[in-house]
Amino acid sequence: MSAAPTATGGDGPVPPPRTSVPGGAAPRVDGTTTAPPTGDGPVAGVGSEISWPAAVPVAEPAEPVVVDVEPGRVRWDPAERRARASQSFWTAVVGVPAIFSVLRLGVEAGGELQTTLLLVANVGPVNLLAGFLTTAARLLSTGLVAVFALGAVLAVSADGLPPGTRRRPLFARWADITPAWVVLASFLLALITWPLLYLPLLLPAFVAAFQLHPGRLHERVVPRLLLIGALLAGYGWLMLPTMRDAMRQGDEWLVLALIVVPPLLALFIAGPLPGMVIRPLASVTEVAVLATLVWAAVPVISTPVLPLTVTTVGPESGPTEDVRGHVVTTDDVNMVILQERGGVRYVPVDLVRAQVLCPSEEELPRHQLRIHDFHVEDSLLEGMGRRVRPVHRIDAACRTPA
Numbered sequence: 001m002s003a004a005p006t007a008t009g010g011d012g013p014v015p016p017p018r019t020s021v022p023g024g025a026a027p028r029v030d031g032t033t034t035a036p037p038t039g040d041g042p043v044a045g046v047g048s049e050i051s052w053p054a055a056v057p058v059a060e061p062a063e064p065v066v067v068d069v070e071p072g073r074v075r076w077d078p079a080e081r082r083a084r085a086s087q088s089f090w091t092a093v094v095g096v097p098a099i100f101s102v103l104r105l106g107v108e109a110g111g112e113l114q115t116t117l118l119l120v121a122n123v124g125p126v127n128l129l130a131g132f133l134t135t136a137a138r139l140l141s142t143g144l145v146a147v148f149a150l151g152a153v154l155a156v157s158a159d160g161l162p163p164g165t166r167r168r169p170l171f172a173r174w175a176d177i178t179p180a181w182v183v184l185a186s187f188l189l190a191l192i193t194w195p196l197l198y199l200p201l202l203l204p205a206f207v208a209a210f211q212l213h214p215g216r217l218h219e220r221v222v223p224r225l226l227l228i229g230a231l232l233a234g235y236g237w238l239m240l241p242t243m244r245d246a247m248r249q250g251d252e253w254l255v256l257a258l259i260v261v262p263p264l265l266a267l268f269i270a271g272p273l274p275g276m277v278i279r280p281l282a283s284v285t286e287v288a289v290l291a292t293l294v295w296a297a298v299p300v301i302s303t304p305v306l307p308l309t310v311t312t313v314g315p316e317s318g319p320t321e322d323v324r325g326h327v328v329t330t331d332d333v334n335m336v337i338l339q340e341r342g343g344v345r346y347v348p349v350d351l352v353r354a355q356v357l358c359p360s361e362e363e364l365p366r367h368q369l370r371i372h373d374f375h376v377e378d379s380l381l382e383g384m385g386r387r388v389r390p391v392h393r394i395d396a397a398c399r400t401p402a
Contacts, residue, residue: 086177100136101128103301108326110342118336118344122329123305135303138193138379143293144186149208150285151175156211157273169282175209183209196383197255197367197376200239200262207266214267228267235263242371255369255376304360310397311337312354313347320353322397327355358398 105123109115151171158168168176175183187206191199206212218224239259246252246259273281306326314320325339334346369376374383 088174100297100301101132104128104132104303104305107301108305108338115338115344118328119305119338122336128305131305136300137189139293139296139300141186141190141193142296143289144183145190145202145205145209146289146292147171148175148178148183148186149205150289152209152211153269153273154278154282154285156271157275157278160272161275161278169278170286171282192381193379195377195379196371196374197258197369200259203262204266204269208269211270213270232263239371242369242376245369249368252367252369255367306338308340308358308360310356310358311335311347311352312397313351314353315351316353323347324358356397359394 105119105128106116109119151169151173152175154169155172155175158172187202187209190202194202214224214228217227243256243259246255304326306328309325309327311323311325311327312320313323323337323339323345324341325337325345328336328338328344330336330349333349335349335352337345337347339345365375365377367376374380375386378386
């Protein structure tokens with residue numbers, strides 16, 4: 001007698017379902033029957049009745065699992081959502097500098113194809129990267145600080161909402177997947193690259209990014225107020241001479257606002273926001289940060305890649321000419337100069353008499369204020385560099401435009 005066909009499952013052989021038991025005997029829960037099969041029933045096979053083996057429980061039909069899903073909405077896995085947010089974040093961090101570097105060469109060449117190709121052929125990637133980091137590190141740190149500060153506020157606000165009610169904002173997801181050391185590194189980069197005039201803005205941004213409530217200073221009210229007063233007194237001692245000079249000059253109200261408002265804003269910026277303003281605020285801040293970065297990127301893209309020089313050209317005994325521009329390359333025959341007013345000029349090396357390095361118009365100071373011997377428009381890095389090697393006197397050739 002052939003054995004009845006079985007199907008293999010995770011827990012061993014499982015017999016196929018039957019339509020009836022021979023002799024009309026019904027199986028009990030433990031798999032036994034009231035009357036043993038006679039063995040005279042039809043032969044087991046496809047489309048025929050089969051005998052049920054003894055001591056095998058009857059499988060109950062599985063109930064389907066029903067998941068309530070809102071119509072027209074895709075349910076994303078949280079791990080996949082974090083992976084997508086991480087990919088978009090690092091794509092922006094790596095891709096934006098590369099795009100800016102290419103755009104800078106095109107703008108530096110005046111939009112001319114042949115001049116752009118000349119710059120591409122002679123400006124190495126190391127020089128291009130170094131020039132980008134020295135000029136665009138400020139822009140990159142500004143974008144990161146804004147994203148992390150706004151993302152932390154939106155994240156703690158979204159955590160207070162009922163689960164599944166709203167999708168987390170983009171900046172909040174970026175803040176969730178970013179390690180703390182990356183956030184801290186972005187603030188350190190901003191600390192050494194931002195002008196001293198804008199460094200007070202890092203106070204509310206740092207408080208928002210790490211959610212430093214005043215209550216975390218001390219659990220008791222009186223010691224907490226004393227600590228806050230001591231911090232504000234130290235900040236006032238640092239900025240009081242600059243505030244006096246700004247009030248004496250009379251037209252530096254923007255400087256006064258940048259010094260006074262940020263530390264007061266830092267006391268109230270941390271904490272969750274009302275649920276009704278999270279979604280509008282997230283959309284507005286994302287557009288505002290993007291627009292601000294685009295506006296700030298225009299001077300970065302237009303900043304020259306090569307140093308500005310004034311080259312004196314002429315024979316040994318005869319009149320000379322000052323060529324103002326950027327030296328692209330020099331060989332045994334010619335010096336290639338990208339002129340400030342446009343165009344490329346090939347100057348024979350034998351005719352070069354002198355050459356001086358000149359500052360650009362953007363480097364000239366606009367404020368006459370200092371913070372403890374540091375100019376307010378210099379960064380900490382630039383201020384320490386000027387102490388090591390003070391600014392030299394500008395040559396007369398640099399003052400006369402070409």
